[in-house]
Each structure stands twice: as structure tokens, then as C-alpha cells.
Amino acid sequence: MAVYKRSYKPYEGSTTSDRRRFLVLTRYGFSGLFDSRIFTGAFVLSFIPFLVAVAMLYFAHSASLRALLQMPGPGPNTAQINNYFFLAFLGAHSWISFLLITWQGPQLIAADLANNALPLILGRPISRTEYVLGKFLVIATLVSVITWIPVLIIFFLQAGLEGNGWLWSHLWLGGAILLASWMWIAIVGLVALAASAWLKWRVAASAVMLAFFFVGPAFGAAVNLTLGTNWGHMFDVLYAVKLIWVGLFRVPLSTAQGLDMVGIPLWAAWLTVAATCGLSLLLLNRRLKAREVVRG
Amino acid sequence: MAPVIEFDGLEVRFGTRSVLKQLKGELRGRCIGLLGPNGSGKSTLLNTLLGFYPPARGTARIFGKDIGAYSRELRGLIGYMPESDAFISNLTGVRFVRYMAELSGLPSNQALERAHEALFYVGLGEVRYRKVGTYSLGMKQLAKLAQAIAHGPKLVFLDEPTNGLDPPARSRMIQLIQEIRDAGNMHVVISSHLLRDIDECCDEVIILRDGNIAAICNIEEERRLNRKFLELETHAEDGEDRSFADAVQQLGCECALFGKGRMKVVLPESIEIRALYQIAAQRDVQIRRMNYRRDSLEDIFLKAMGEVGARNGSL
Numbered sequence: 001m002a003v004y005k006r007s008y009k010p011y012e013g014s015t016t017s018d019r020r021r022f023l024v025l026t027r028y029g030f031s032g033l034f035d036s037r038i039f040t041g042a043f044v045l046s047f048i049p050f051l052v053a054v055a056m057l058y059f060a061h062s063a064s065l066r067a068l069l070q071m072p073g074p075g076p077n078t079a080q081i082n083n084y085f086f087l088a089f090l091g092a093h094s095w096i097s098f099l100l101i102t103w104q105g106p107q108l109i110a111a112d113l114a115n116n117a118l119p120l121i122l123g124r125p126i127s128r129t130e131y132v133l134g135k136f137l138v139i140a141t142l143v144s145v146i147t148w149i150p151v152l153i154i155f156f157l158q159a160g161l162e163g164n165g166w167l168w169s170h171l172w173l174g175g176a177i178l179l180a181s182w183m184w185i186a187i188v189g190l191v192a193l194a195a196s197a198w199l200k201w202r203v204a205a206s207a208v209m210l211a212f213f214f215v216g217p218a219f220g221a222a223v224n225l226t227l228g229t230n231w232g233h234m235f236d237v238l239y240a241v242k243l244i245w246v247g248l249f250r251v252p253l254s255t256a257q258g259l260d261m262v263g264i265p266l267w268a269a270w271l272t273v274a275a276t277c278g279l280s281l282l283l284l285n286r287r288l289k290a291r292e293v294v295r296g
Numbered sequence: 297m298a299p300v301i302e303f304d305g306l307e308v309r310f311g312t313r314s315v316l317k318q319l320k321g322e323l324r325g326r327c328i329g330l331l332g333p334n335g336s337g338k339s340t341l342l343n344t345l346l347g348f349y350p351p352a353r354g355t356a357r358i359f360g361k362d363i364g365a366y367s368r369e370l371r372g373l374i375g376y377m378p379e380s381d382a383f384i385s386n387l388t389g390v391r392f393v394r395y396m397a398e399l400s401g402l403p404s405n406q407a408l409e410r411a412h413e414a415l416f417y418v419g420l421g422e423v424r425y426r427k428v429g430t431y432s433l434g435m436k437q438l439a440k441l442a443q444a445i446a447h448g449p450k451l452v453f454l455d456e457p458t459n460g461l462d463p464p465a466r467s468r469m470i471q472l473i474q475e476i477r478d479a480g481n482m483h484v485v486i487s488s489h490l491l492r493d494i495d496e497c498c499d500e501v502i503i504l505r506d507g508n509i510a511a512i513c514n515i516e517e518e519r520r521l522n523r524k525f526l527e528l529e530t531h532a533e534d535g536e537d538r539s540f541a542d543a544v545q546q547l548g549c550e551c552a553l554f555g556k557g558r559m560k561v562v563l564p565e566s567i568e569i570r571a572l573y574q575i576a577a578q579r580d581v582q583i584r585r586m587n588y589r590r591d592s593l594e595d596i597f598l599k600a601m602g603e604v605g606a607r608n609g610s611l
Contacts, residue, residue, distance in 0.1 A: 008417050010481040011410060011448025015372075015401035024398045032386070115429070116382045120443065123346050123376040124399040125368045290348040 022126060025134025026141070032111065033104050033138065042103075043142075046096045050150040053089050057081060057154060061161040081158050083173055087249040090151050090177060094184050097146040098213075101139055105192035106205030108135045109288070114200045122290040132193065132284055139189035148181035176248040183244065183273060187237060190280035197287040213238055230263040239263070240272035297324045298360065300451065300483045301345065303509075305354030308337075308344050315340045317507040318354065323485075325500025325514065327477040330487040331597060332504035338487040339379060341504065342453050346376060358451065372401055375444035375452035379459060379487075383436060385429025389415055392428050393443045400447035407446070414446035415439075418472060434465035441472065451483045452476070458493050466493075473497045495593040503597060511596065518596060526569075529585035530557040530576070540581045547571060557584075 016024075034040050059065060060081055112118050121131060155174055159167035191212055192205075199205040216235045223232030233239045247266050303319040316337050330338045343349050345356060347367035356363050358370050384392055393411035398404060415424040418438040423431070428439055437457065444452050457473065458466045474497055477484055488494055494501055495515075503510040530537050537557050544551045550562040563569070569586075576583050 008445065008476060008479050008481065009413070009448075011402065011406070013406050014403065016398075016403055018368075018401070021399065021401060024395070028395055035386075111384055111386060115385050116378070116380055117384045119348070119378050120376065120382050120396060120440075121399060122348070123371060123374070123378075124396070125372040125401065126399055127368070290346070291343050 018125065022130035022134035023137070025121075025126070025131060026137040029108050029135055029138035030141070032107065033142070036104065039100070039104050042100060043146075046093070046100065046146050047150070049089065049092050049096070050154070053150075053154050054157070057157055057161065081162075083176075083249045083251070086151060086155065086173060086177060087245060087251070089154065090147060090180060091245070093147045093150065094181075097143040097184075098188055100146070101143065101188050101192050102206050102209050105139055105188075106196040106199070106209065107202045108138055109193055109196035110200050110202050110205055113197065118288065119290045128285075128288050131288060135193055136189050139192055140185050143185045143188060144181070147184065148177055151177050151181070173249070176250075180245050180248050184241065186277050187241065187273060190277050190284070194280040194283040194287075197284050224263075231268070233263040234268055234272050237272060237276050240269035243269040244273065299324050299357075300328065300359065301485070302357040302360075303354070304356065306344070306351055306356045307353040308340055308349050308507075309352040314352075315507050316344065319356075319509050321502070321509055321512045323500060323502060323512065325483070325498065326480070327473070327484040327486065327498045327500070329494030329498035329501040329515075330485060330504065331491065331494055331501055332489065332510070334489055336504040337507040338489075338504055339455055340507075342376075342455055342485070342487055346374065346453070347371060373450045375447065375449035375482075377440045377444040377452070377454045377457060379455040381436060382440060383428040383431075386427060388425050388427055389420055389431070389439055389442075390424040392439065393446050396443040397446040400449075402447050410446045410448070411442075414442040417445075418442045419468065433460050434462065434468075437461060437465070437469065438472075441469070445476065445482070449482055451485065453485050453487070455487045456489075457486060458488070458490060470496050491593050491597055501593070501596070513596060515593060515596075525589055526561045526563060526572075527585075527587045527589050528557075528559050528561060528572075528583060530559070530581050531584055532557065532579070532581040536579050536581055540576060540579050543575045543579065544572060547575070 034043075112121060122128065126134075152174065155170075155177060156167075159170070192209055195205040195208045195212070196202075199208060216237055217239065220232035220235035220239065223235065224230060225232075233243075243264065243266065299322040301323040303321050306316055306319040307314060308316040319341075330341065332338050340349065344351060345358060345363055347363060347370070351364065359373070361370055363370060384395070387395065390408070390411045393414055394404075394407045397407035397410050397414075402410060412421075412424065415421055418441050420431075420435060420438050420442060423435065428436065431439060437460070441454070441457065444454070454473065458469050461469060470493060473484060473486065476482065477497060484497070486494060486497055499516050500512070500514050502512045530540065532540060537553065537559070541551045541553050541559055544561055547567060548564055549567060552560045554560070561572070563572075573583065575581075
């Protein structure tokens with residue numbers, strides 16, 4: 001064991017880049033999340049759909065495997081690796097990421113607020129914006145690893161296996177995957193941070209997050225029923241997200257109608273998403289202060 | 297010595313309430329005491345210097361740099377130990393201090409090394425792998441001090457550092473502050489309402505009252521300038537102590553009576569104490585107690601409080 005002399009020495013070494021310093025918050029945020037073995041296990045398990053999708057892709061493109069399993073198919077494209085497949089795959093991974101973030105996300109800020117550590121952090125060369133950015137990056141990275149990164153891997157695998165210019169003709173699908181995922185990351189990340197900032201108790205913050213996503217639809221349905229309108233869907237963030245995704249993945253109108261995805265116009269869905277993100281940022285701005293000011 | 301902190305008409309408002317009012321002055325000490333009764337604006341002043349509250353008017357400078365324009369740079373030079381509990385309970389002591397040092401700009405490895413050093417320095421070496429949430433109150437105070445000095449700041453703000461400490465822990469904290477002061481590597485600002493803490497550590501003091509600067513004084517200089525005086529306790533027949541005081545004044549001494557035979561006498565160098573005994577004997581006055589004293593910080597503090605009170609018409 002090292003023996004340290006009990007004396008104080010000034011620090012004369014180098015310092016890290018001022019611009020990238022907020023990444024310290026991200027690094028410590030990650031290590032806090034993965035301190036929990038259960039969370040780490042759940043994170044690993046979240047890749048099971050990815051493995052299933054890879055297997056489906058291989059099966060769809062391997063005539064010899066189908067022959068071996070005595071499941072003759074009309075051709076390599078019959079397993080329907082199309083926009084519906086990617087939409088369903090992204091949807092499944094988004095739900096998994098939502099559950100993981102609801103479980104552990106709120107501890108990111110709540111842990112700092114629980115014992116008043118915010119003045120210690122903001123008393124250093126870190127701004128409030130950088131603080132939020134550092135914490136948001138934890139969620140953004142985690143959700144990215146679960147959502148768009150595996151979906152894009154599948155997308156490129158499909159492009160490689162399919163060949164014949166499939167990539168160029170489906171490039172829009174890659175854009176849709178990225179845009180849909182980042183919209184999801186923004187909503188889940190900001191709502192998790194806002195809940196975390198307002199409730200020091202992690203369990204309560206998780207409950208509020210769940211309530212936000214699931215009480216909204218109930219309220220929206222009540223508005224629709226009472227007023228005989230569809231505008232109540234604007235209170236349902238998940239509905240708005242689904243509506244935008246249906247548009248991004250070019251799901252035909254007839255199918256969308258079958259899924260009840262035509263309740264409100266697309267602009268209203270974007271407005272709901274923007275309002276959710278804006279409200280979360282407003283709450284974060286109000287709450288994340290080194291010191292509370294008692295006005296009088 | 298160049299000023300450590302300069303106030304240039306600094307005013308801080310919370311809504312319509314003025315918490316700090318047009319502060320003006322300079323502080324140059326190695327260890328500066330920020331004194332004042334509860335609610336006088338001590339913590340607000342520290343928080344303003346850290347950039348937590350924006351000045352409504354005026355400004356302040358630390359090491360010649362404006363706290364508004366150079367806020368970020370200055371926060372890198374400052375270590376801060378808040379008054380209230382401030383820690384992350386699920387981190388070990390060493391991880392907590394390392395985290396804070398990294399946020400101040402130290403590379404990861406150096407931050408780890410400095411965290412170990414700082415924790416050993418404050419006396420938490422043996423418990424550095426325990427979670428901070430399990431520390432006692434005294435240990436938490438020491439952990440706060442460790443995180444404030446781990447990154448090697450040029451100036452450290454200690455807000456009520458002895459709050460809630462038992463006497464041995466308080467002595468340990470005061471000793472640490474004195475060591476930091478004497479090492480000469482950093483300036484220290486201690487905010488406290490405990491005169492004894494300030495008296496034992498500081499060479500300069502700023503006294504706040506109701507958001508005003510009641511006094512700024514160099515304690516060492518003040519003590520040097522303070523004339524030594526005698527504190528007497530006498531016993532005499534009715535009115536004799538008054539005649540004794542008059543006689544002492546006629547001798548060329550300054551004398552003040554405080555009732556019940558207590559008086560303060562400033563003795564010029566040319567007059568010896570024997571003369572007082574002679575006068576007392578002539579008037580049949582017994583001198584029962586006689587002490588040499590100088591003005592204590594308490595005297596300076598009470599004088600400042602009285603002056604501001606009189607200025608504000610509240611006393």
C-alpha cells in the first residue's frame with residue numbers, strides 16, 4: 001500500500017480540456033449505472049432481439065439453411081426484410097430502452113440532489129448546460145447502443161446480403177432509423193432528467209416517468225371521449241411518436257388507418273414531441289440551480 | 297500584497313430584497329474571516345463570488361479578475377466547502393474526491409493520486425474506501441474539506457467549517473485550516489458566526505451586518521495598534537470609586553467606569569502601576585483585581601456592530 005505523507009502540496013500539473021470536461025459527468029454517470037449487476041444483466045439481455053433479428057436475416061438469405069430445415073421458400077426476399085421489419089425492430093428496442101431508462105435513468109440527477117452535491121459540481125468550471133448535457137449523454141449513449149446502432153447494423157447487413165443497389169434505393173430508411181431514434185432519445189432522456197431533477201427519490205422519479213407516458217394516453221382518451229374529438233391524442237406522447245414513426249417509415253395510409261394512426265395531423269404530433277422536450281428543459285432550468293433563491 | 301478580493305459597489309438582490317448592499321473594499325489577507333450574525337449575507341457573498349448569484353449592480357474581482365466576466369476561470373481557481381451537507385452518498389470517499397478533482401480539470405490519474413493525498417491530509421486515509429453516506433458528521437465535514445483542496449486551488453472558501461463538530465473534531469478542523477494557511481499555497485476565506493474560529497485562523501476580517509460591510513480590519517495590525525489597557529475591579533465606599541477614577545484621570549490616564557467598581561484604564565508609558573496603588577490607598581479604595589488586556593476580536597466585532605447599528609439608527 002502506498003504511504004502518503006500528511007502534508008499539503010499545491011497542484012502544478014496539466015489540466016484537461018475545458019470544452020470536454022463535461023464528459024467527466026458522463027463517465028461517472030455510466031459507472032454509477034453499471035454499478036448495479038442487475039442493470040448490467042438487463043442491458044446484456046436487451047440485445048436478444050438483435051440476435052433474433054440477425055438470425056432472421058440470415059435465414060431469409062440462406063436458401064441452404066432453409067433447405068436443411070426443410071422449409072422451402074420462394075426466394076431470398078420472402079422473409080419481408082422491409083420498412084415494416086425495421087419499424088417493428090426499432091419499436092421493440094425502443095421499448096426495452098424505455099424500461100431500462102425508467103429504471104435507472106432517474107438516479108443520474110437525483111443522486112446529486114439527494115445530498116445537495118449540486119453546489120459542489122456547479123462551483124467548479126462546469127455550467128448548468130454542460131451539467132445537463134453530460135447527464136443527457138449517458139442516456140443518449142445507452143439508448144443509442146440499444147436502438148439505432150443495432151438497427152443500423154441490421155440495415156447494413158441486409159444491404160450487404162441483398163446487394164443489387166438495395167442500399168441506395170433504401171437510403172431513406174437509414175435516415176428514418178436515425179431520425180426516429182434520436183427523437184426517441186430526446187424525449188426519453190429529457191423526461192427522465194426532468195423527473196430526476198424534481199424528485200430526489202429515484203423510485204418516485206421512475207413512477208412519475210411512467211405516469212407521464214401512461215397517464216397522458218388515458219387523459220387524451222378521456223378528452224376524445226368527452227369532446228368527441230381526436231385532439232386528445234396530443235396529450236399522448238407515445239401516440240405522437242408512433243404517428244411520426246409511421247410517417248418516417250413510409251407506412252401506407254391504409255395500413256396507418258388500420259392502426260388508428262391518423263387521429264391528428266403530423267404537425268400536431270411533432271408539436272406534442274417539441275412541447276414535451278421544451279417542458280422538460282424548462283423544468284430542468286428551474287430546478288438545476290446551485291442555490292435556491294428565496295425571494296421577498 | 298495584491299488584493300485577493302475587491303468589492304466594487306457589489307449589490308445582490310433577491311426580488312425586491314437587497315441582500316448585499318453596495319459593498320466596497322479590498323481584502324488582502326492570507327486567511328480572511330467573514331464574520332457576521334446569522335442572515336447578515338455571509339453565505340450569499342460567497343455564493344455570489346462563486347457565480348451562483350448574479351450581482352444586481354456593481355461587481356467584485358478575485359485576483360484582479362471580474363467575477364462576471366471570468367466566472368468559469370475563477371471557479372477553476374477556487375475550492376468550495378459549503379455549509380450544509382454536500383456529498384454523493386453512494387460514492388466512496390476516494391471516488392467522491394477524485395470525481396470533484398476531475399471536474400476541476402485534473403486528469404484522471406492525477407485526480408486519483410490527489411484524492412488519496414487530500415484524504416490522508418485531512419485524516420480520512422483509513423476510511424477512504426468507505427461510502428461517504430456512511431461517514432459521521434465530522435468525517436463528512438473533513439471529506440468536504442478534502443474535495444475543496446484536492447485540485448490545488450489558489451483560494452478556498454470554507455462556509456462554517458466547524459458547524460456541528462464536537463470539540464476534538466473542531467480543534468482538528470481549526471488545526472488543518474491553520475496548516476493550510478501557514479503552508480502559504482492558497483488563500484483561505486472562512487465564513488463563520490463563531491468569533492473563536494476566526495480569531496484562531498484569520499489575519500484579516502470582514503464583518504457584515506444586514507448586507508453592509510460593518511468593518512474590514514487586519515486583525516494583526518489592529519492588535520498591534522491597540523493600546524494595552526488595564527482592567528480593574530475595585531471595592532470602595534459609595535462614590536469613592538468615582539473620585540478614584542477622577543484622580544487617575546488627573547494623573548494623565550484615560551479612564552472609563554463600567555459600574556460596580558469596574559473600570560478600564562489606559563496607562564501612559566511614563567506612569568507606573570505603583571501610582572494607581574498610591575491613589576487607591578489615599579482614597580481607601582481596594583484594588584481587588586487587575587489585568588492587562590488588549591481589544592479582542594469580540595471587542596472589534598461588537599464595536600463594528602455598534603457602529604453600523606448607530607449608522608442605521610437601529611441601536
